[in-house]
Amino acid sequence: MKISDKIIKIINEEEEKCIGCKLCMNGCPMLDKFCDSPKELLKELKCNGEFDYILPYSCMLCGYCTKVCPKGVDLKNLFLELRRDVVNQSNGKLARNLNTNGVDLHQKLSFSNLFTSNIQNLQSDTIFFPGCGLLSYSPKIVEDTYRYLRTKIGGIGIYTKCCGKPTAFMGKDEKFKEYYSILEKEFRDKNIKRIITGCQNCFMTIGNNSKDIEVISLWEVLANVGxxxxxxxxxxxxxxxxxxxxxxxxxxxxxxxxxxxxxxxxxxxxxxxxxxxxxxxxxxxxxxxxxxxxxxxxxxxxxxxxxxxxxxxxxxxxxxxxxxxxxxxxxxxxxxxxxxxxxxxxxxxxxxxxxxxxxxxxxxxxxxx
Incomplete structure (x- = not known):
């Protein structure tokens, strides 16, 4: 697939920063499948002006590379941008061997009335947002956690929708904005000022997209209240x-x-x-x-x-x-x-x-x- 001019610029910037130390490869799950060093990979992408769509969808977008890089090379951002390029060039119809139809269905259902509710039992400006993964794992421990939070935080409500991150990480920005607007409207309509998240992805996604709301992890709350x-x-x-x-x-x-x-x-x-x-x-x-x-x-x-x-x-x-x-x-x-x-x-x-x-x-x- 052709690399856009926007991403060529990102590749140039990251290649200039990279010193070829390969510290990132010690913990990265996928780089060694595509190159001997990230500098080599970046040079190849720049020279060819094309990429295999499998490359960005092999990155776990975990940020380990940037964390250990002495120069702050950000491959996570590059690969996420390449995913967006794949979506744009394919008109949102990703290759069958990426198996993403199940992700699309998951996201559709995760914002449906069949499997989610709007904010419930709210008598304050604070909600518990457990996340779809935790709800699928055990509604009992979610309910027990919520009941305990109610004894410590008066009037806290609960919201059982998904944060939409799977869609965002697929590279489908417009669809993510559509899904996230559902959350934004509910936050605004219910005058939500504080969200306690039980999921790490929800913590990051809501924190990055709702800057006017305080987002705090359940773990910090439990450490504070006991x-x-x-x-x-x-x-x-x-x-x-x-x-x-x-x-x-x-x-x-x-x-x-x-x-x-x-x-x-x-x-x-x-x-x-x-x-x-x-x-x-x-x-x-x-x-x-x-x-x-x-x-x-x-x-x-x-x-x-x-x-x-x-x-x-x-x-x-x-x-x-x-x-x-x-x-x-x-x-x-x-x-x-x-x-x-x-x-x-x-x-x-x-x-x-x-x-x-x-x-x-x-x-x-x-x-x-």
């Missing part, structure tokens, strides 16, 4: 040691990293840290919808990431990461499982199927009614 009293110290009587996996979307949000560790400490569990953690965490393998568009790249990286944990058990705070770590061969739990699921250690370590997830979404839309 966990349920009956859960304090439960880990001391459970012979389990966890490794923490930090989701990549919020790699730059230090308060989230520290809040999670404070919560786990209050629970009383022993924890181990991965070599690549916090700001330098690696993607679980599902970032950028690569588990859909280039599943073999996703699977290989998921196994690598899971096996970096020295313990059998992994704790994380993203539904997609929970499932990825299980696919990678580990016993994985969402931190909300530890807080709101009795006997969590006996949970079946099997990822749910599509029908079960949509059934959960259907149940979840009634929370707060």
């Amino acid at each position: 966990i349920p009293e009956e859960k304090i110290g439960i880990g001391k009587s459970i012979n389990v040691e966890f490794t923490i996996h930090d989701p990549c979307p919020t790699r730059d949000i230090d308060i989230i990293h520290s809040s999670i560790r404070q919560i786990v400490d209050e629970l009383g569990f022993k924890i181990d840290e991965m070599e690549y953690n916090k700001g330098k965490t690696l993607c679980c393998g599902s970032g950028g919808m690569v588990s859909v568009t280039q599943n073999h790249v996703s699977e290989a990286h998921t196994i690598r990431r899971a096996q970096e944990a020295k313990t059998e058990y992994i704790i994380t705070y993203c539904q997609e990461c929970v499932e990825s770590m299980r696919r990678g061969g580990k016993k994985s739990y969402h931190i909300l499982d530890l807080l709101f699921t009795e006997g969590f250690q006996n949970m079946e370590q099997k990822n749910q199927g599509v029908i079960t997830k949509w059934t959960n979404r259907y149940k979840g839309k009634n929370i707060g009614k």
Whole structure:
């Protein structure tokens, strides 16, 4: 596909910055599939003026490359722009082998009245936005979390729609704007001033697109108000040691990293840290919808990431990461499982199927009614 003049300019800028140190390739899931160094890749793209559409849809858009780059080379932005180019040149009809029809259907349903509701049970200017992934994982822990938040934050409402990030990361900007305008209207109509997010993607997406609203992570809130009293110290009587996996979307949000560790400490569990953690965490393998568009790249990286944990058990705070770590061969739990699921250690370590997830979404839309 032809590279637009706008993106040629971005490539030139990034190639000038790149010193060919290849630090980014130590943790990147996909660069070694396309080049021996990013500088070589950037030069090739510039000289050819064309690109294979598979390239940008192999990037997990996790931002690790920029985090470790001494010159701040931003391949995430470049590959996202290339995705937008693919969408524009194909009139939004992406190649069949990218398998994106399921993403389009997911997004359509995630803004439908069948599986979502408008803001419910609101008597303030603050809402809980759990995110579609967490709702599909367990409407029960979403409801239990919301009930607990109601005891700490008077009048907090709940909103069960999706943030639209899958559409944005597919490169479909206009469709994303259409979806996000639904959220904006509801925020405006209900005079929302503060949003507590249970999903890292929602935290970033809403924070970047609703600048007039305070967006705060559920983890920071729980660290501030405290966990349920009956859960304090439960880990001391459970012979389990966890490794923490930090989701990549919020790699730059230090308060989230520290809040999670404070919560786990209050629970009383022993924890181990991965070599690549916090700001330098690696993607679980599902970032950028690569588990859909280039599943073999996703699977290989998921196994690598899971096996970096020295313990059998992994704790994380993203539904997609929970499932990825299980696919990678580990016993994985969402931190909300530890807080709101009795006997969590006996949970079946099997990822749910599509029908079960949509059934959960259907149940979840009634929370707060």
